[in-house]
Amino acid sequence: MKVIILGAGLAGVSSAWYLARAGHEVTVLERRSAPGMETSYANGGQISVSHPEPWANPSAPWTILRWLGRSDAPLKFRLRGADGAKWRWALAFLRECSARRSERNTDAIARLAVASLAALRELRAHLNLQYDQSTRGILHLFFNAAEMRAAERRARRLESYGIEAKLCERGHCLDIEPALADSRSPFVGGIHAPSDESGDAHKFVQALAAACAERGVQFFYDTQIEALDVLGNSVGGVNVVSGRGMRGQYRADAFVCALGPYSTLLAARYGERLPIYPVKGYSVTLPAGSGAPQVSITDESRRIVLARLGDRLRIAGTAELDGYNTAIDLPRVRAILERAQTLFPHCGEAAAAQFWAGLRPATPGNVPIIGRSHIKNLYFNTGHGTLGWTLACGSAQILTACVEGRVQGLEFPLWT
Numbered sequence: 497m498k499v500i501i502l503g504a505g506l507a508g509v510s511s512a513w514y515l516a517r518a519g520h521e522v523t524v525l526e527r528r529s530a531p532g533m534e535t536s537y538a539n540g541g542q543i544s545v546s547h548p549e550p551w552a553n554p555s556a557p558w559t560i561l562r563w564l565g566r567s568d569a570p571l572k573f574r575l576r577g578a579d580g581a582k583w584r585w586a587l588a589f590l591r592e593c594s595a596r597r598s599e600r601n602t603d604a605i606a607r608l609a610v611a612s613l614a615a616l617r618e619l620r621a622h623l624n625l626q627y628d629q630s631t632r633g634i635l636h637l638f639f640n641a642a643e644m645r646a647a648e649r650r651a652r653r654l655e656s657y658g659i660e661a662k663l664c665e666r667g668h669c670l671d672i673e674p675a676l677a678d679s680r681s682p683f684v685g686g687i688h689a690p691s692d693e694s695g696d697a698h699k700f701v702q703a704l705a706a707a708c709a710e711r712g713v714q715f716f717y718d719t720q721i722e723a724l725d726v727l728g729n730s731v732g733g734v735n736v737v738s739g740r741g742m743r744g745q746y747r748a749d750a751f752v753c754a755l756g757p758y759s760t761l762l763a764a765r766y767g768e769r770l771p772i773y774p775v776k777g778y779s780v781t782l783p784a785g786s787g788a789p790q791v792s793i794t795d796e797s798r799r800i801v802l803a804r805l806g807d808r809l810r811i812a813g814t815a816e817l818d819g820y821n822t823a824i825d826l827p828r829v830r831a832i833l834e835r836a837q838t839l840f841p842h843c844g845e846a847a848a849a850q851f852w853a854g855l856r857p858a859t860p861g862n863v864p865i866i867g868r869s870h871i872k873n874l875y876f877n878t879g880h881g882t883l884g885w886t887l888a889c890g891s892a893q894i895l896t897a898c899v900e901g902r903v904q905g906l907e908f909p910l911w912t
Contacts, residue, residue, distance in 0.1 A: 497521070499899060500734060500748040502721055502762070504531040506884050507877045508754035509701050510892035512708045513619070515752075518896055522713045523746060524705075525736060527720045532701030535756045535884060538779045538852040539697050540812035541803030542792055543886050544634055545613050545659055546689030548606035549650070550862035551815070551882075552592035570799035572816045572828075581760075582817055585773035585860060592861035601861040605883065606657040608864075612890025613691070619889055625703045628806040629695035635664075635672055636687040636794045637839075643796060644685050651687050662688045673791045681838045694792040694803040696810075697885045716746075724751070724874070726766055731874050750873045750899050757820070757857040759865075759878040768869050772879045774820050774855035778829040779812035780836070781805075782849040787842025800835050802843075809844050811836045815856075815882075824853045856881050866894045875899055 497520045501508045504526035516522045528534065551571070563569035573586065592601065619625065638644050647663060654661035669686045670676050676683070709715060718739030725733040725745065733747040753759050757774035764770075788809045793802040800813035813832050816825075829851045836843055858881035859865065865879040877895040880887050 497750060497899070498748040499523070499750045499752060500525065500746055501752045501754055502734065503754040503756065504528070504701070504705065504715065504717070505534055505536040505754065505756055506532065506697055506701055506888040507756070507880065507891060508752070509705050509708060510888045511752055511754055511877050511895050512713050513704055513711075514892045514896040515899065516708055516711045516713050518900065520899075522708070523748065524708075524713060524715045525719045525721060525734065525746065526715065526717050529717050530702070531705040531715070532698045535854045535856060536697045536701050537854060538781060538810070539777075539854065539885055540779065540801040540882075541694045541696060541805055541810045541885070542634060542794070542801050543613060543616065543693040543695065544689075544794070544801075544883070545606075545609040545886060546634055546636070546654055546661055546687070546692050547794070547883075548602050548609055548657070550592065550598060550601045550605065552589050552601070552861050553598040554593055554595050556593050557590060570814055572814070579819065581773060582819070585771070586817070588771055588860035597861060601863050604863050605887075606654075606659065608890050608894075609883070609886050610658060611893070612887045613693070615889035615893055616693075619704075623704070623707050625700065625707075627695045627697075627699035627703055628808075629693060630790075630792065630804060631693050632791045633688055633690035634692040634694070634792045634794055635669060636689070636796050637669065637683045638685055639681065639683050639797045641684065647685070647687050654689070660689060660691050662690070664688050673789050673793065675787050675789045675840055678787055678841050679839050680841060692792070694805070696805045721755075721762065724762070724766060726871065729870075729872050731871055750875065752875045752877060752895065752899070754877045756878060757855045759857060759876060763869065763876070766869075766871060766874075770865060770876070770879065771859050772857045772865070773817060775858040775881065776816040776818055776822065776853055776855055777812060777882070778814050778824065778832055779810060779852045779854070780829060780833045780849050781808055781810050781852070782844040782846065783807060784809040785842045785844040787840050788844055789840060793839070795835065795839065798835055800832055802836055802840070809836075820855065822853050822855060824851050826851075829853070856884070858882070864891055866891050867898050
């Protein structure tokens with residue numbers, strides 16, 4: 497079967513690999529000049545199987561209310577330019593906060609995350625991929641007694657999914673990450689997830705794209721998607737404009753939309769309303785200092801993550817609902833850096849920090865959209881929110897099964 501994939505980020509390139517490995521003829525179209533240049537470029541770096549809980553949970557509405565008016569709030573809803581799509585997404589988010597829906601979503605994400613980590617490890621070993629990966633796990637830090645009580649319940653639930661999660665007192669946290677000894681933030685304990693990993697998603701995408709090309713996948717960069725050629729209930733081709741302004745069409749048997757937050761805009765033109773909104777996040781990358789952590793860290797109170805990527809430190813966090821605006825709000829991104837310096841005073845040289853903002857394709861309940869559209873040969877692999885790196889390989893395997901029509905036996909609740 498000939499398959500065209502729209503988008504060369506984590507979702508698109510991972511899909512290309514598994515489809516090509518299954519024997520399909522694959523072409524990838526990407527508007528940027530290289531793979532992994534948008535959402536996958538400078539994300540938090542964590543493969544966080546131990547964090548399947550969606551943002552939408554029973555405590556979320558009250559937490560968000562406490563954050564209102566704070567310039568450093570982990571979640572910011574910008575009223576400026578509050579379009580209908582933003583309000584619809586926000587209302588859907590509140591609906592997903594019910595205990596029943598939150599539990600269902602957690603279950604789906606956890607099972608997919610476990611399968612995806614296993615797939616990543618197999619893929620890394622098979623191709624000998626190098627992307628500044630670390631297999632030291634993730635240490636989730638908590639800062640008061642109430643958080644620790646909730647952490648105990650959370651650890652038990654993670655264990656029920658087969659996700660190793662060890663509850664740690666403060667002293668044990670220091671044993672796991674000695675750099676915390678200099679912390680100016682009074683954390684009281686944590687959860688250590690030793691099976692979690694971290695790594696540079698951008699380097700991973702580039703390495704995997706090279707492996708795809710060796711297997712025969714064709715990549716066309718600087719290629720803007722103009723429209724799908726839909727006839728009846730089938731896509732015949734995709735119309736594009738190259739970087740030189742040349743128009744053309746690529747034809748195939750099946751088409752995969754892996755355009756991240758821009759999937760919504762394309763799908764809407766053909767009668768699909770995807771429940772996805774672009775949620776902006778920030779990251780800071782700086783040369784790692786002598787006091788930078790070796791173990792990846794999640795600050796549970798501020799929703800900030802830190803990941804060691806070779807000789808660099810990546811710090812990421814926050815969520816903003818502000819449409820497709822990728823402008824960097826300097827006070828917010830500097831607040832991320834300052835929080836990291838509170839946790840690790842000698843983490844790196846702030847003057848050399850690089851700031852970045854990217855758009856996560858988020859569904860209200862954090863469960864991605866993987867499956868066929870109402871158009872019989874158009875498929876989606878998108879909507880992974882903050883877990884795109886964590887869920888990439890498992891999602892691509894499911895997408896391949898969908899394209900091939902062998903969905904029986906898949907436990908993941910496919911979107912149709």
